[in-house]
Amino acid sequence: MAEPTQTRQPSSSLTEPLLHLGCQSCGARLVLEPALRTTRCPYCAAPAVVERPPVAGVPEPVFALGFALTHTTAKEHVSRWLRSRSRFTRSGIRSASPGEVKGVYVPAYLYSVLAQARYRASIGENYQETETYTATENGKTVTRTRTVTRTEWRPLEGELSGYVADVLVTASKGLQNAELEALEPFDLRAMARYTPALISGWMAEEPSLTLAECQALARKEAVDRVGVKLTRFMPGDSYRGLEHQARLEWEALDVCLLPVWVLAVKYAEDAPPLRVLVNGQTGAVHGKAPSSPWKVLVAVLGVLLVLAMGWLLTSGGG
Numbered sequence: 284m285a286e287p288t289q290t291r292q293p294s295s296s297l298t299e300p301l302l303h304l305g306c307q308s309c310g311a312r313l314v315l316e317p318a319l320r321t322t323r324c325p326y327c328a329a330p331a332v333v334e335r336p337p338v339a340g341v342p343e344p345v346f347a348l349g350f351a352l353t354h355t356t357a358k359e360h361v362s363r364w365l366r367s368r369s370r371f372t373r374s375g376i377r378s379a380s381p382g383e384v385k386g387v388y389v390p391a392y393l394y395s396v397l398a399q400a401r402y403r404a405s406i407g408e409n410y411q412e413t414e415t416y417t418a419t420e421n422g423k424t425v426t427r428t429r430t431v432t433r434t435e436w437r438p439l440e441g442e443l444s445g446y447v448a449d450v451l452v453t454a455s456k457g458l459q460n461a462e463l464e465a466l467e468p469f470d471l472r473a474m475a476r477y478t479p480a481l482i483s484g485w486m487a488e489e490p491s492l493t494l495a496e497c498q499a500l501a502r503k504e505a506v507d508r509v510g511v512k513l514t515r516f517m518p519g520d521s522y523r524g525l526e527h528q529a530r531l532e533w534e535a536l537d538v539c540l541l542p543v544w545v546l547a548v549k550y551a552e553d554a555p556p557l558r559v560l561v562n563g564q565t566g567a568v569h570g571k572a573p574s575s576p577w578k579v580l581v582a583v584l585g586v587l588l589v590l591a592m593g594w595l596l597t598s599g600g601g
């Protein structure tokens with residue numbers, strides 16, 4: 284199989300109509316050149332990929348981040364990850380072939396907003412106090428003093444405005460937001476205006492989540508970030524009961540494409556596929572290996588046995 288590279292001539296693809304495929308298992312909506320036709324979904328490995336008519340009204344990408352990691356390097360990252368996880372994993376996973384890793388331009392929304400937060404909290408100020416106490420020394424009751432730290436609490440409320448930029452949320456049904464977060468950060472300075480030539484030779488996905496779903500994810504992430512900012516902003520020695528509500532204004536939401544290498548392995552009929560993801564820009568790897576219940580049990584029993592032996596030996600020898 285030819286390795287996709289960014290140097291591929293875009294001229295050939297621009298004249299050919301693109302192929303629209305849909306995964307009937309996870310809902311991913313792929314767009315690719317006919318030469319890249321696939322029968323298995325790159326996200327979930329389901330053999331349920333069928334041709335579909337183009338969907339009207341799907342937003343075009345505005346920005347795209349190019350692949351910096353080659354197929355060879357992505358394969359090495361995946362192999363290393365699989366080796367490091369093989370101890371407790373189901374044996375089927377060891378048959379996974381890292382060379383099957385596929386480059387996909389994953390759709391995401393790039394979101395920024397002006398957030399105006401109202402907050403309230405209790406702020407703790409510490410102070411020192413000398414207190415007297417009684418103790419018994421040599422059978423006599425004596426009075427002594429000691430310094431103790433106490434906290435005085437006072438209510439605080441106010442407003443904090445700030446610009447929240449560069450929030451990335453998935454627009455893909457195939458790749459969950461938590462998985463995208465695990466691959467972040469992407470270096471967004473390398474983001475370029477989208478042109479079809481940029482993704483020529485690669486598989487891409489159209490946004491398969493609705494704008495409303497993505498907007499809800501993005502708003503939540505922005506409000507959470509305001510919360511984190513507020514915790515750093517709190518005065519005093521400590522705080523408790525911090526609550527905030529943010530009003531969001533001047534929202535900007537653009538579709539962008541992110542480079543991700545995906546290896547999906549269907550190792551058992553009754554289980555979701557194992558998925559190893561590699562950030563196509565930084566090489567960060569994320570995956571979750573399904574554990575084999577028996578191997579974990581045997582390992583746990585082994586540890587318990589060692590502990591029990593140690594306890595027997597020390598208590599027997601004492």
Ligand SMILES: [Zn+2]
Nearest residue numbers: 306309324327
């Ligand atoms: Zn799928």
